[in-house]
Amino acid sequence: MRAKIRKLIVQVDETRFEMGQEINPPTRRALAMAVIENPCAGEYVDHLDELIAIGEELGGYLGDRCVLALGIKPSDAHSYGKAAIVGEGGEIEHAAALLHPKMGAGLRIAVEKGAALVPSSKKRGGMGTAIDVPLGHKDAAFVRSHFDAIEARVSDAPRKNEIVVVIAVTDSGRPLPRVGGLQIHEIKGLDGLK
């Protein structure tokens, strides 16, 4: 692998009841988090090609881990999101290099389709910094029931020269969606929006 992974953490968050209402089937959201060495830490590096390549690799790798943890077929994934927390020795642009140029391609293979933008967040932080990863439907960004967020955090990362790279995949929307908007059964899935 190109990425030097110190730790890999996979989580599944399953909600069965919310406000006393049974959620059946439960909503399930997976997170895959890789703690990687930042090859550009400690100095200003003009060309971020190495991070871009690592992002490409991790998009598929972490996306696959989420789908595997949910135990679903790739086509049954509903929403996705991505994020990065850059340790002190790096800069916010390093997160951008990982997330934006090439990460989406691999992730979209992991969830089979993905016409919609992969929503993202990024920040610099120390060990245990939490990041709220935005979630949106993979084929139609306007699906209101799937606007959500999941918190990602690794207690002992990122160290100064590390980056926490996060992919989130779900098989559902919010537990009790009732604020209208575009519904799943109305998705056309062509333009990424509706």
Add this chain to the structure above:
Amino acid sequence: MKPEIRRTLTTVEDIYHENGPQPDQPLRRGSIAVVLKNPFAGQYVQNIAPMMDVLQPIGIQMAQQLLKAMAVDASTIEGYGKGAIIGEAGEQEHGALWHVPGGYAMRELLGWKGDRPPNAPPNANTFQKYTQGQATSQAGKPGNAIAIVSSTKKVGPPGITLDVPLTNINASYVRSHFDAMEVRVPGAPLADELVYILAMSTGARIHARVGGLAIDKISVWDGQR
């Protein structure tokens, strides 16, 4: 008193190295947190012990679900621990309800035979005997998972972290396996909720090198050494 599981959060982490020599196999550690309604929230209830029976099937289910998520054979588990976080309207003692149903569910899954003769089929009596304090110090001697399951607990707000201790499953004094795993459920426990936690690991700390009792030197088989 039917337990209402609101949520489960399962975490599996692979630790490849911590800036030292990378072993052939990464250390795998897993935790499962189950978020439940606290039936005793907001009031002092004297007789809470019957809830341990209610929690028994949840303990079994959580232990199985964690092992499945870790995707390893039960025989590869070398460390374990447990914990509880009690929401604002509860008390520390409500966390203690998890010791028997959580700990013994995990130990049974890992091969502990309890008071049963070595070849007897699994049954629920083990739990009852322990609930009633009837187990003996010789319990489980020929089996696996004979060490006490170490634990922590606290009362706290949603999203609070709990450091869950991990120790070797057969001998509490195995120094290489003294470890801890931070567990946290964003958004839980609410004031009237409980978070019960089980944790397991496949081995020693990633670069363990401070001596002490080694796993291959366990000899007394009393759960300690």
